[in-house]
Amino acid sequence: xxxxxxxxxxxxxxxxxxxxxxxxxxxxxxxxxxxxxxxxxxxxxxxxxxxxxxxxxxxxxxxxxxxxxxxxxxxxxxxxxxxxxxxxxxxxxxxxxxxxxxxxxxxxxxxxxxxxxxxxxxxxxxxxxxxxxxxxxxxxxxxxxxxxxxxxxxxxxxxxxxxxxxxxxxxxxxxxxxxxxxxxxxxxxxxxxxxxxxxxxxxxxxxxxxxxxxxxxxxxxxxxxxxxxxxxxxxxxxxxxxxxxxxxxxxxxxxxxxxxxxxxxxxxxxxxxxxxxxxxxxxxxxxxxxxxxxxxxxxxxxxxxxxxxxxxxxxxxxxxxxxxxxxxxxxxxxxxxxxxxxxxxxxxxxxxxxxxxxxxxxxxxxxxxxxx
Amino acid sequence: xxxxxxxxxxxxxxxxxxxxxxxxxxxxxxxxxxxxxxxxxxxxxxxxxxxxxxxxxxxxxxxxxxxxxxxxxxxxxxxxxxxxxxxxxxxxxxxxxxxxxxxxxxxxxxxxxxxxxxxxxxxxxxxxxxxxxxxxxxxxxxxxxxxxxxxxxxxxxxxxxxxxxxxxxxxxxxxxxxxxxxxxxxxxxxxxxxxxxxxxxxxxxxxxxxxxxxxxxxxxxxxxxxxxxxxxxxxxxxxxxxxxxxxxxxxxxxxxxxxxxxxxxxxxxxxxxxxxxxxxxxxxxxxxxxxxxxxxxxxxxxxxxxxxxxxxxxxxxxxxxxxxxxxxxxxxxxxxxxxxxxxxxxxxxxxxxxxxxxxxxxxxxxxxxxxx
Numbered sequence: 023x024x025x026x027x028x029x030x031x032x033x034x035x036x037x038x039x040x041x042x043x044x045x046x047x048x049x050x051x052x053x054x055x056x057x058x059x060x061x062x063x064x065x066x067x068x069x070x071x072x073x074x075x076x077x078x079x080x081x082x083x084x085x086x087x088x089x090x091x092x093x094x095x096x097x098x099x100x101x102x103x104x105x106x107x108x109x110x111x112x113x114x115x116x117x118x119x120x121x122x123x124x125x126x127x128x129x130x131x132x133x134x135x136x137x138x139x140x141x142x143x144x145x146x147x148x149x150x151x152x153x154x155x156x157x158x159x160x161x162x163x164x165x166x167x168x169x170x171x172x173x174x175x176x177x178x179x180x181x182x183x184x185x186x187x188x189x190x191x192x193x194x195x196x197x198x199x200x201x202x203x204x205x206x207x208x209x210x211x212x213x214x215x216x217x218x219x220x221x222x223x224x225x226x227x228x229x230x231x232x233x234x235x236x237x238x239x240x241x242x243x244x245x246x247x248x249x250x251x252x253x254x255x256x257x258x259x260x261x262x263x264x265x266x267x268x269x270x271x272x273x274x275x276x277x278x279x280x281x282x283x284x285x286x287x288x289x290x291x292x293x294x295x296x297x298x299x300x301x302x303x304x305x306x307x308x309x310x311x312x313x314x315x316x317x318x319x320x321x322x323x324x325x326x327x328x329x330x331x332x333x334x335x336x337x338x339x340x341x342x343x344x345x346x347x348x349x350x351x352x353x354x355x356x357x358x359x360x361x362x363x364x365x366x367x368x369x370x371x372x373x374x375x376x377x378x379x380x381x382x383x384x385x386x387x388x389x390x391x392x393x394x
Numbered sequence: 395x396x397x398x399x400x401x402x403x404x405x406x407x408x409x410x411x412x413x414x415x416x417x418x419x420x421x422x423x424x425x426x427x428x429x430x431x432x433x434x435x436x437x438x439x440x441x442x443x444x445x446x447x448x449x450x451x452x453x454x455x456x457x458x459x460x461x462x463x464x465x466x467x468x469x470x471x472x473x474x475x476x477x478x479x480x481x482x483x484x485x486x487x488x489x490x491x492x493x494x495x496x497x498x499x500x501x502x503x504x505x506x507x508x509x510x511x512x513x514x515x516x517x518x519x520x521x522x523x524x525x526x527x528x529x530x531x532x533x534x535x536x537x538x539x540x541x542x543x544x545x546x547x548x549x550x551x552x553x554x555x556x557x558x559x560x561x562x563x564x565x566x567x568x569x570x571x572x573x574x575x576x577x578x579x580x581x582x583x584x585x586x587x588x589x590x591x592x593x594x595x596x597x598x599x600x601x602x603x604x605x606x607x608x609x610x611x612x613x614x615x616x617x618x619x620x621x622x623x624x625x626x627x628x629x630x631x632x633x634x635x636x637x638x639x640x641x642x643x644x645x646x647x648x649x650x651x652x653x654x655x656x657x658x659x660x661x662x663x664x665x666x667x668x669x670x671x672x673x674x675x676x677x678x679x680x681x682x683x684x685x686x687x688x689x690x691x692x693x694x695x696x697x698x699x700x701x702x703x704x705x706x707x708x709x710x711x712x713x714x715x716x717x718x719x720x721x722x723x724x725x726x727x728x729x730x731x732x733x734x735x736x737x738x739x740x741x742x743x744x745x746x747x748x749x750x751x752x753x754x755x756x757x758x759x760x761x762x763x764x765x766x
Contacts, residue, residue, distance in 0.1 A: 094627055097575075120577070151629070190579065194628045203469075205492070205727040206640045207562065207701030209616040212728070216619040216637075220595040227592050244581040247588040248632060249625025255466055256566045256620050256638050256670070257523070258727045265588075266628050268578045298628070329579030355577040355630050356584070 027057055027133055030366050031111075034126045038102040038115045044092040044152040047071040051091060054129055054146055061133050064144075067169060072147040072158035074169045075132055084141040085312075086175040086341065087131075087373070088159065088332065089124040090150035093117035097357050104363075111363040118361045120354035124178025124347035127369045131377075138377040143172055150332065154299055159332050163339055174312035175336045176373070180349030180361070183368040185317050185324040187306030187344055190241055192330035193269045193280055194248075194299040197222050199292055203261040212259035216252045218292050219263045223247060225287055226267065234272045237306045239326035241272035266298075270330070273303035304334040310342050319376035320346065329354070346372075399429055399505055402738050403483075406498040410474040410487045416464040416528070419443040419520040423463060426501055426518055433505050436516075439541060444519040444530035446541045447504055456513040457684075458547040458713065459503075459745070460531065460704065461496040462522035465489035466727050476735075483735040490733040492726035496550025496719035499741045503749075510749040515544055522704065526671055531704050535711055546684035547708045548745070552721030552733070555740040557689050557696040559678030559716055562613055564702035565641045565652055566620075566671040569594050571664055575633040584631035588624045590664050591635045595619060597659055598639065606644045609678045611698035613644035638670075642702070645675035676706040682714045691748035692718065701726070718744075 026032040042050040051071040058066050064075040071091065093116050102115030113123075125146060132144040147158030154160060162169055199219045204212025231243040245267065252263035267288075271280040277300050288295055307313060308324050317324060327333065327345045336343035348365035398404040414422040423443040430438050436447040443463065465488050474487030485495075497518060504516040519530030526532065534541055571591045576584025603615040617639065624635035639660075643652045649672050660667055679685060680696050689696060699705065699717045708715035720737035 094630065097626075151627075192579070192629075203728050204725075205701060205723070206616065206618050206620055207564065207642055208614075208724055208726075209618045209642075210614070211724045214618055216595070216622055217599050220592065220599050223588070223592040223595060227589050242580075242582070244578065246578050246581045246586055246631055247625075248578055248628050248630060250588055250622050250635070251625075253619075253621025253623075253638065254469075255523075255727075257564070257640055258466060258620060259618055260620060261729075263622070266625065268629055270579055270581075329577060351577070352580055352583045354579075355627075356575050 025053065025057055027130060030126065030130055030370060031363050033130060034113060034123060034363065034366055035102050037122045037126050038113065038117050039100065041096060041100055042091050042093055042117070043095050044149050047091045047148040051146070051148065057129065057133060063136050064132065069162055069165060070148055070158060072162055074162065075144040077138060077141045079141050081139070081141040084143060084172045086143045086145060086170065086172040087128055087178065088145035088147065088175060089121055089128055089178040089347070090147050090158070091125060092149055092151050093120065094151050094355050099357055099359065112360045113363055114358060114360045116359060119180045119349035119351060119359045121179050121347060121349060123180065123349040123361045123366055127348065127366055127373070128178060130370060131373055135374065135377055137379050139379050140377065142377065143169070154301060159335055163335065170339060170341065172341055174316065175341045175343035176316065177331055177333050177336070177343055177345050178347035179329070179331045179345045180347050180351040180354060181327070181345050182350055183348055183365040184322050185320060185344050185346050186327040187239055187308045187324050188236070188273045188304045189327040189329065189331045189333045189345065190243070190273065191271045191275065191277055191280055191303030191334070192301050193271070193284060195267055195284060196296040196298055197265045197267060197288055198294040198296060199263045201259060201261040204259045206257045206259055209259050212261070215260045215263040219265055221290050222265060222288055222293055232272065234274050236272060236274045237308065239306050241326050242328055243272055244270040271303060273305045275303065277302040301330050302334050302338070304337040307337070307342050313342055313344060316344065316376060320372035397425065397429055399502060402498065402502055402742060403735050405502060406485060406495060406735065406738055407474050409494045409498050410485065410489050411472065413468060413472055414463050414465055414489070415467050416521050416524040419463045423518070423520065429501065429505060435508050436504065441534055441537060442520055442530060444534055446534065447516040449510060449513045451513050453511070453513040456515060456544045458515045458517060458542065458544040459500055459550065460517035460519065460547060461493050461500050461550040461719070462519050462530070463497060464521055464523050465492065466523050469729050471729055471731065484732045485735055486730060486732040488731060491552045491721035491723060491731045493551050493719060493721060495552065495721040495733045495738055499720065499738055499745070500550060502742060503745055507746065507749055509751050511751050512749065514749065515541070526673060531707055535707065542711060542713065544713055546688065547713045547715035548688065549703055549705050549708070549715055549717050550719035551701070551703045551717045552719050552723040552726060553699070553717050554722055555720055555737040556694050557692060557716050557718050558699040559611055559680045559696050560608065560645045560676045561699040561701065561703045561705045561717065562615070562645065563643045563647065563649055563652055563675030563706070564673050565643070565656060567639055567656060568668040568670055569637045569639060569660055570666040570668060571635045573631060573633040576631045578629045578631055581631050587632045587635040591637055593662050594637060594660055594665055604644065606646050608644060608646045609680070611678050613698050614700055615644055616642045642700070643675060645677045647675065649674040673702050674706050674710070676709040679709070679714050685714055685716060688716065688748060692744035
């Protein structure tokens, strides 16, 4: 297909309308790869459905700008549509917030910024929304760590075009109760696995999440049952019940401590605990020099990042990183997921300002577009 | 296939091994119909996968002997197998208890008792284990009520070869909670439908079932969650949760009152109540003359029937009925569903004794085989 890559708003709708639920990113990756390979100043590599495009300009510093291509499952929210609210255009559709706005800005800038101040590594990757072992950024980190060399990373997850530092950790685990099947007319001869699970559900409902302050930013934890399943028929006592729980924890908690606290909370008779996924939090780290430079260039007051993002993965690779991208993170994964279209311009302008070449004999930066 | 209909124990295994989960009774019905149509003293009618075979001997009284052909879903428990426990043979497999032992005895006697004392209507019917509107006995009652004329009915549901009077009522309903989907990193922007359902689950766990005495028999009520389902992904707050609940009530409670009490118990904010199925209980009714005659002939002390059976349907048609059949009702619907094989002989002998023609000039009944 022919992309309107130079017209940011039209290009955004095109990208959203290429459905790319986790595992199904091929078409979107093919489309972007084709566009990137046409650009003379980019070296393009591909691994699975992840694409890394690098300038090789011999700059003193290299920065990384990254975003994932996949979305959670579609729920009657594709193709996208534009809605005008309070005098502003919003694009609604699966991926509009998380995070095809960021992907749009990245592809737009990668194909237009021929002379950035720092060498730039553009990373488009697959499978961020599913199990950690499938994460494209993680796979690149283990197979081609040199592709991720850099002094600083910007992850274009939705932040409503504001800088957000760090990210909360996330842990997913399964609770399993075991009963004994029987005819429900004689329930006392069986043992009801759903009734047993009620104790765990009560624990979740009674849980009071913390709101700790970390390096000046206030985080907000959460504990949620996300899926539950039990039973084979309306007149059979269920002998098996599975509950999936998601715990989000602030960056003042180590991953191992988060796991220990959940194992202790759900140490209940007859209930098995099965860890499915544990991703550490990342501290804000905004005091570092490269982070300060970026923040000064794009402006605004940094805030906390509630959602887990691959900022934590960059942190573990020794690359300081922040979240900064278009879209309302509060609507990510919701049926009415959306992005204020003008935020794409804000982000594109801010990154352009940051990456503009130095000008003048004194080496002071040129006026950024965002400050115009 | 060729059936061992004269060899009760072999025939039993054959019947169990013809899988007949509700909706899939055709093969079993075809097999039985073929065998019954070969019998000169039977008039055979079929409706769907239900078969009614009647003697037309001009006797003063007509009795009905009935059983359903279907089972709950198979759970790795077919084909059947014989296990010897404490010196007794048990047949294990789906339907062994509920109620292919009864079906076996019925087919065996229908094809061998050429001269019963009363005219007999043998009713083999489909879809007893699923929604009431599919119940083969109910469909016959509405389309061919004359096929069910009779003064007394024996329903061969499993009672371990003892007479059981009446049956408990059963009510199935769905509770539905509605939330708002959101990314689980910002759970406070959504509303968790599983967490809301916890209040209903607590009600079920706190429920204290009654054990009322009705006409000298002690019944035992029950309230069970049988299925639960919610959630689309491990990081999305679920916006919908469905819980199926089964309430079993004793024959001293009218169906309408049972429904009212459940609607009151689950009148919870944000939770919808959807009635799926309501089948009234039946009082024991063992004081009636025909019931007394049957009990005297087969012997033993009558007990209560916990499970709902079509005894209640016969009662509503004006036909007094009891439960009497081989198999351990306590294992019905369990994975290790089973029947002590000798109970088929007990039931066959008892029914033969009851139905044997009068002998001798004084018209007294002959000695029953069961009393030998």
